[in-house]
Amino acid sequence: MSFSQSLLLLTALILFSAFFSLAEIALAASRPIKLRQMADEGSANARRVIHTQANPGHYFTVVQIGMNALAILGGIVGEGFLSPLFTQLLVPHMAAAQAATLAFVVSFTLTTSLFIVITDLVPKQVAMAIPEQLAVRVIGPMQILTTVLKPVVLIYSWLVSGLIALFNLPRKRDDSITPDDIMAMTEAGAQSGTLDRHEQQVIENIFELETRTLPSAMTHRDAIAYFLHDDPDTLIRSRISDAPHSSYPVCDGDIDHIIGYVTIKDLFRRVVNNQPIALNDPGLLRKPLVVPDRLTLAEMLKQFRQAGETFALIVNEYSLVVGLVSLNDVMSIVMGDMVSPWYEEQIVRRDANSWLIDGITPIQDVRRALEIDSVPHEDEYETLAGLLMTMLRRVPKRTDSVTWGGYTFEVMDVDSYRIDQVMATRITPQLGKEGSEQE
Structure with missing residues (x-):
C-alpha cells in the first residue's frame, strides 16, 4: 500500500471514529425536554432519538463496536506506514535497531494523539455544546448501522443483559423532572441571560406556593377592617373612606362571629341609588369562604377557583379568626416585588x-x-x-x-x-x- 493510500485510510478511520464518538455523547447529553419540543414542532428524527434514549442498548453497542474496531485498525495502519517512514529518517543518525525502536514509539505516540484529539476530545466537546442538533442528524446513519450489525449487536446485548442482571445494575435512567430540576434550569437560564431575573423569580415563587402556608401572606387579625351588622350608615361610609377594600367581613359582636361579608360594589350601588346602607339586610350579605390556617397558598388558590371567591377568612384549630387572605395577596407572592x-x-x-x-x-x-x-x-x-x-x-x-x-x-x-x-x-x-x- 502506497504512502498516499495509507494516509487516506488512516484519515478515514479517524473520521469514522470521530463520528461514533460524537454520536455517543450527542445521544447521552440530549435533553428530553428539548427533544420533545423539537418533536412537537414536527421533527421525526427527534422522536426517533427519544425512542432510542428510552432503549439505548443497541445504539451504544454499535458505538462501542465501531470505536474499538476503528481504534485497533487505526493503530495497525498508523504503525504500519509511519514506523518505516520515521525509521528511514532516523537511521542516518543512530543504529538501525535504535532507529526502529524510536520510530515505533514516535508513530505510536502520534497515532494515539491523533485519535485522542480528533476522535475523542473534539467531537465530545462539540456534542456536549449542541447535543440535540447533532443527535437528530446522526440518528439515521446509526439506525442503518444497527440494522447491518444486528447479529453482532444481539450477541453483545445478550452478554450485557446477563451481566447487568447478574450484578443487579440499573438499566434505564430516570427522566422524571422534579421542581428542583426546573429551579436549577431557570437559575442557569438567568445566569446565562436567556431568562430575565424577574421571570426566574416568578417561577421560583410559583413553586414556593406549595410550601408557604396562609399565615405568610394573610392580613393578620388585628389589621382586618370589618363591620358589625348593626353599624350605622355614617360609620360604614367613614370606615370605607379610611380603609378602602374590595370586601368587608360583617360580624355579630366581634371578629370571631362572622355572619357574612359585603362587597364594595354592592355598597357603591346603594350609594349611587341614594339607598341607606343597612348591613342587617340579608340581601346584602354574602356567605364567606372560611379556611383553616394550615392550608398552603397552592391549596388556597384551588379553594378560590372552586368557590369562585377572591378572599377568604382564616381560622385556627379553635375556630378563632386569625387573618384574611385575598387572591391579590397570593398573586403578590407569585409576582414578588413587582406588585x-x-x-x-x-x-x-x-x-x-x-x-x-x-x-x-x-x-x-x-x-x-x-x-x-x-x-x-x-x-x-x-x-x-x-x-x-x-x-x-x-x-x-x-x-x-x-x-x-x-x-x-x-x-x-x-x-x-x-x-x-x-x-x-x-x-x-x-x-x-x-x-x-x-x-
Whole structure:
C-alpha cells in the first residue's frame, strides 16, 4: 500500500471514529425536554432519538463496536506506514535497531494523539455544546448501522443483559423532572441571560406556593377592617373612606362571629341609588369562604377557583379568626416585588449592611431579602418573630438579639408582646454600597 493510500485510510478511520464518538455523547447529553419540543414542532428524527434514549442498548453497542474496531485498525495502519517512514529518517543518525525502536514509539505516540484529539476530545466537546442538533442528524446513519450489525449487536446485548442482571445494575435512567430540576434550569437560564431575573423569580415563587402556608401572606387579625351588622350608615361610609377594600367581613359582636361579608360594589350601588346602607339586610350579605390556617397558598388558590371567591377568612384549630387572605395577596407572592407594596413596608434597607424589618414579615421574604440559605427549625414558624421566639425559647423583649446566617437580629420595638420592628445587621460589613429602600 502506497504512502498516499495509507494516509487516506488512516484519515478515514479517524473520521469514522470521530463520528461514533460524537454520536455517543450527542445521544447521552440530549435533553428530553428539548427533544420533545423539537418533536412537537414536527421533527421525526427527534422522536426517533427519544425512542432510542428510552432503549439505548443497541445504539451504544454499535458505538462501542465501531470505536474499538476503528481504534485497533487505526493503530495497525498508523504503525504500519509511519514506523518505516520515521525509521528511514532516523537511521542516518543512530543504529538501525535504535532507529526502529524510536520510530515505533514516535508513530505510536502520534497515532494515539491523533485519535485522542480528533476522535475523542473534539467531537465530545462539540456534542456536549449542541447535543440535540447533532443527535437528530446522526440518528439515521446509526439506525442503518444497527440494522447491518444486528447479529453482532444481539450477541453483545445478550452478554450485557446477563451481566447487568447478574450484578443487579440499573438499566434505564430516570427522566422524571422534579421542581428542583426546573429551579436549577431557570437559575442557569438567568445566569446565562436567556431568562430575565424577574421571570426566574416568578417561577421560583410559583413553586414556593406549595410550601408557604396562609399565615405568610394573610392580613393578620388585628389589621382586618370589618363591620358589625348593626353599624350605622355614617360609620360604614367613614370606615370605607379610611380603609378602602374590595370586601368587608360583617360580624355579630366581634371578629370571631362572622355572619357574612359585603362587597364594595354592592355598597357603591346603594350609594349611587341614594339607598341607606343597612348591613342587617340579608340581601346584602354574602356567605364567606372560611379556611383553616394550615392550608398552603397552592391549596388556597384551588379553594378560590372552586368557590369562585377572591378572599377568604382564616381560622385556627379553635375556630378563632386569625387573618384574611385575598387572591391579590397570593398573586403578590407569585409576582414578588413587582406588585407587592406591603413588601416594601415590611423590609426597609437602611444602608448597605442593615435592614429594618417588621416582626410579622414571612421568613421566606426575610431569607430572600438578606440572601440567607436556611434558618433553624423553619417548619415550626412562619415569620421573623417566630424565628426569634424559636431561637430564644421565650417571648422576646426590646434589645434581645440572635445571630444566624451572617446577621444579627435585634428587637427594636415590642408592643404588647408583639414584635414590631427588628434590626438585621450584617456581621461582616460590605463597603462601597449605598443604602436604599428594599424593593
